[in-house]
Structures are given as structure tokens and as C-alpha cells.
Amino acid sequence: MKPLRSLFPALAVALFLASPLSSLAASLTGTVTNQTLNKPAVGDDVVLMQLQGGMTETSRTKTDAKGHFTFELPDAGPHLIRVEHQKGSYFKQAPPGTQSVEIDVFDVAPKVEGISTEADVVRVEADNSGLKITENYFVKNQSSPPRTQFSDHAYEIYLPADAKIEGSAAMAPNGMPVSSSPVPLGDKGHYAFAFPIRPGETRFQLSYSLPYTGSYKFTVRQSMAADNVAIMLPKSMKFTPANAAAFQPVNDDVTAQTFLAKNVAPGQPLEFTVSGTGSMPREAQGADSQAGGGSADGTGASMPAPGAASGDNRPGGGLGVPVGGEDPINKYRWWILGGLSMVLAIAAGFLLRRPSTLPVPAPSATSARVTTASASTPAGAAAASQNSTLAALKDELFALETERLEGHLSDADYAKLKGALETVLRRALARQGD
Numbered sequence: 307m308k309p310l311r312s313l314f315p316a317l318a319v320a321l322f323l324a325s326p327l328s329s330l331a332a333s334l335t336g337t338v339t340n341q342t343l344n345k346p347a348v349g350d351d352v353v354l355m356q357l358q359g360g361m362t363e364t365s366r367t368k369t370d371a372k373g374h375f376t377f378e379l380p381d382a383g384p385h386l387i388r389v390e391h392q393k394g395s396y397f398k399q400a401p402p403g404t405q406s407v408e409i410d411v412f413d414v415a416p417k418v419e420g421i422s423t424e425a426d427v428v429r430v431e432a433d434n435s436g437l438k439i440t441e442n443y444f445v446k447n448q449s450s451p452p453r454t455q456f457s458d459h460a461y462e463i464y465l466p467a468d469a470k471i472e473g474s475a476a477m478a479p480n481g482m483p484v485s486s487s488p489v490p491l492g493d494k495g496h497y498a499f500a501f502p503i504r505p506g507e508t509r510f511q512l513s514y515s516l517p518y519t520g521s522y523k524f525t526v527r528q529s530m531a532a533d534n535v536a537i538m539l540p541k542s543m544k545f546t547p548a549n550a551a552a553f554q555p556v557n558d559d560v561t562a563q564t565f566l567a568k569n570v571a572p573g574q575p576l577e578f579t580v581s582g583t584g585s586m587p588r589e590a591q592g593a594d595s596q597a598g599g600g601s602a603d604g605t606g607a608s609m610p611a612p613g614a615a616s617g618d619n620r621p622g623g624g625l626g627v628p629v630g631g632e633d634p635i636n637k638y639r640w641w642i643l644g645g646l647s648m649v650l651a652i653a654a655g656f657l658l659r660r661p662s663t664l665p666v667p668a669p670s671a672t673s674a675r676v677t678t679a680s681a682s683t684p685a686g687a688a689a690a691s692q693n694s695t696l697a698a699l700k701d702e703l704f705a706l707e708t709e710r711l712e713g714h715l716s717d718a719d720y721a722k723l724k725g726a727l728e729t730v731l732r733r734a735l736a737r738q739g740d
Contacts, residue, residue, distance in 0.1 A: 335406045336398070338373045338389050341505070342413035342451045346373025350411065351390040358383035394454060394502060412505060416457035420449035421503055423532035428524075430539040432583045437516040439469070445508045452505035459498040461510065462529035463488060467495040469514040479506030488512070521581035532570040539563060540584030548577035562586060 334354070338347040347369055354365040354377045365377050369389075379385065385400040391411035398407045425444040430437065445461060447454075455461075465471075476486035476499060488497035499510055516522060526535060537553070539545060541563055547553045553565040553576075567576055 332379050334377045334379055334385070334387075334400060334404060336375050336387060336409060337406075338369050338375070338391075338409045338411060340373075340391070340413065341410050342453050344451070346371070347389070347391060347411050348373065352377075353388040353390070354379075355386040355388060356380060356383070357386060361386065394456065412452055412454045414454045414456045414502070416455070416459075418447065418449045418453045418455040418503075421445065421447050421455055422530055423528060424507070425534040425536060426526070426528065426532050427536045427538065428526070429586070430537065430543070430580055431585045432518055432543060432580070433585065434583070435515075436518040437522055437580075438585075439512075439514050439516065441465075441512045441514075443510040445503055445510065447503050447505045447508065449505060454502050454504045456500075456502040458489070458500050459491075460501055460503055461499045461508075462491070463497050463499070463510070463512075464527040464529065465495045465497065465512070465514060466516055466524065469495065469516055471512060471514045473511075473513040475511050476501045477509040477511075478502070479504055479508060483509075483511070486510070521579055523577065523579045526576040526578075528570050528572055528574065530572050533568065535567040535570050535576060537565045537578065539580060540586060542584035543580055543582040546579045546581070548579075552576055553578065 336352070338350055338352070339345070340347040348371055350369045350373075352367050352369060352375045353363055354367075355361050356364045358381060364380050367375050367377065369375050377385075382402055384402055385404075387398045387400055387407055387409065389396045389398075389409050389411060392414040394411070394414050396409055396411050398409045400407055422445070423443060424446045425442075427442045427444070429440045429442075432438070443461070443463065449455075471488070474485070474487050475483040477483045478501075486499055486501045488499050490497055501508070501510070526537075528535070536556075537545065539562070541561055543563075545553075545563065545565055547565070553567050556564050556566045565578075570576065
């Protein structure tokens with residue numbers, strides 16, 4: 307039998323070989339890049355949150371001169387990384403086995419050049435109970451260098467003075483819809499979203515009702531320059547513009563009509579009257595959006611790629627091309643005609659905002675489909691669904707922390723929402739790690 311001391315060299319070699327692997331498995335490194343400066347983000351707070359047994363903060367550090375950070379992981383389960391940069395929170399999930407992450411942040415300013423409304427899409431329907439409006443704002447941030455616009459008045463809107471808001475949501479670039487309620491300002495009908503407008507395209511949606519006696523006069527105003535203002539209504543209703551030259555019809559569809567105003571200046575009033583009743587054919591729209599192919603934009607409906615051809619005969623699919631070029635609202639046609647409601651569609655982050663005592667309506671055939679172009683197999687569809695849920699929760703975390711920092715949430719409401727979010731997020735990350 308060999309002396310015990312003769313086993314030490316072999317044991318030392320085994321420990322030496324094993325230690326790098328164990329240290330890699332037990333640590334997580336990351337890099338935070340300030341895309342505004344195109345440099346490492348130096349001195350940002352980085353928080354490691356443990357998701358097993360509750361979302362709790364386990365470690366906190368700061369990025370070094372190269373934007374790097376390192377955490378020793380307390381367990382092998384899923385974790386969440388939060389980076390705090392200029393009062394904005396950025397999140398990155400770290401499923402089991404993750405060894406490194408990269409996180410981009412942007413400098414924040416209350417006013418940023420290069421932000422405009424690419425399209426304001428107003429969908430009008432009417433029945434005996436009144437006018438039902440769904441309005442979508444597509445806001446582009448082309449700031450250079452890229453920065454995030456964020457304040458109590460990040461994006462201002464104007465609604466009819468007698469509008470009754472029934473739902474609202476916002477969606478960050480590459481994100482999922484989350485609850486975001488516009489705050490009333492001084493004059494009636496004037497509101498603002500306190501939601502960060504990051505580089506890329508941010509979307510806002512409102513659903514509201516108006517009293518109706520068979521006709522209604524709208525005055526649409528924009529808080530900033532708008533490339534396109536589109537009014538869509540059923541064919542059975544009548545659209546009468548105050549200035550015929552202000553709007554241009556853009557389709558010959560048998561079930562819907564759309565009118566477009568281009569290059570609308572801030573504050574420029576657009577007046578028109580609608581009359582009659584009618585609604586969009588929901589069932590046809592659901593089938594059409596399914597035929598239109600998948601999308602990874604997280605809207606909960608299939609959308610064509612920007613610039614896709616519109617020469618088909620599906621309801622709402624054959625938007626005609628205005629004189630002088632390509633249909634400028636072609637990329638939004640499923641938002642206009644597809645029966646999609648971002649407010650009702652989905653996201654776990656949005657559903658967390660609903661009181662638990664209220665029933666959650668069953669999703670429609672359109673809103674229930676969260677598809678991506680790559681989700682052509684059951685496995686791909688499952689992965690797409692998990693990624694969409696994680697994106698939704700990530701944005702909801704950002705919104706939740708933002709509202710707390712701004713003082714819009716009481717401590718009790720924050721704790722309640724955070725607890726619900728912890729449970730859903732932990733389950734979502736655990737499924738991704740399976």
C-alpha cells in the first residue's frame with residue numbers, strides 16, 4: 307500500500323484540473339457598453355438577483371474602467387442581472403449555465419433630438435353604445451449619438467376632450483407590451499406617457515370610447531412632427547374631411563377604408579367627421595394575419611416585414627399605393643386592419659397589472675398567436691413563446707422600477723407587483739433552463 311503522502315501529488319493535480327471548471331461554473335462575468343458614447347459604461351451599479359425561492363438581491367457591484375463586472379453565483383439556478391444607468395434600469399436574464407453576458411445602455415435626457423412620430427394610426431368603429439377607438443403611435447428614435455428620452459412628459463398625446471380611456475400599453479424596441487398609463491396634463495385631452503423612448507421604435511396604444519349620436523367631429527393634433535396620420539374605419543361608415551386636400555384615400559378594400567395625411571406638423575389640427583356604424587371583420591382579420599406569416603416583433607400577431615408587397619385580395623390586405631410611391635403605412639397594416647389590440651394581447655407583464663380578482667378575458671384567435679419567423683416547428687414555437695415571455699417580463703421590470711423611482715407607486719403597490727412578477731419570472735427562467 308502506498309504511503310498517504312504519495313497520493314498528495316495526484317490529488318493536487320486533480321484539484322488543479324477541476325478548480326478552473328468549478329470556478330467557471332460558479333462565476334458570471336459581464337460587459338456593459340454605453341452605446342451613446344460607444345465606450346465601456348464605467349461605474350454603473352450592477353445587481354445580481356437570485357430567482358430560486360424568490361427574486362432577491364444577492365450581490366451588488368460596479369462596472370470597472372472597462373465596463374466589466376463579475377459575480378460569484380450562489381447557486382446553479384437562473385439569475386437576473388440589473389444594470390442601473392442614469393436612473394434607468396436595464397435587465398439581462400442569465401439561465402443556468404450562463405458564464406457571461408453583454409448589456410447595452412444609453413445615456414438619458416429629458417429631450418432628445420431625432421425623435422418623431424412615424425405614424426399615428428386611428429382605428430374607428432361605432433355601434434349603438436358609442437364610438438370605439440384604438441389608436442397606435444409608432445415613435446422612432448433616430449438620435450445620433452443614440453440616447454433615451456425619458457421624463458414625466460416623455461411622449462405627449464392629444465385625445466378628444468370627452469374620450470374615456472379604457473386601456474393603454476407601451477412597447478419598447480424589441481420588447482413586448484407592458485402596462486403604461488398616460489398621465490393627464492393641464493388642458494383637457496392632453497396626456498403624457500412617462501415611458502422611456504429608447505433608440506429604435508417605441509409603440510404606444512390606447513383604446514378609448516366616445517359618446518356618439520350618429521356622427522362625431524374629430525380634431526387630431528400631434529405633439530411632435532408625424533410622418534403619417536392614418537384614419538381607418540369600416541366601409542359602412544362615412545369619412546368627411548374638413549379639408550379634402552389634407553387626406554388621401556389609400557385603399558379600395560371592400561371591408562375597410564383608410565385615409566392618410568402626410569408630414570403633419572406639431573400642433574397642426576386635422577379635422578374630419580365620421581358618421582354611421584360598423585365594425586371590422588374580426589374573424590377574417592384573424593385568418594388573414596395568420597396567412598401573412600410570422601413576426602418576431604412580439605406583438606402577438608403576424609405582421610409582414612416592412613416594405614412587403616400588399617397586392618393581394620384579402621380583407622385589409624390590398625391597401626392601394628398612393629400616387630407618388632410605395633404605400634407609407636404598409637408596414638402597419640396588421641395594426642390597422644388585423645384586429646390586433648396590443649392592450650388586450652398579452653404579455654405576462656401587462657397581465658400582472660390586472661387586479662387578481664378580475665377575470666382575464668380569453669385571447670382572440672389573433673392575439674393568442676405569438677409567432678416568430680423561425681417558429682416553424684413545435685420546438686421552435688415553444689422557444690419563441692419562452693423568449694417572448696422573458697422579454698415581456700424584462701420590460702415590465704424596467705417599468706416597475708421606473709415607476710418606483712418616479713414615485714408613481716406606493717410601497718405597498720410596489721411590493722405587491724414585485725412579488726407577482728418574481729413568481730412569474732422565476733418560472734419562466736426555470737422553463738428556459740430545462
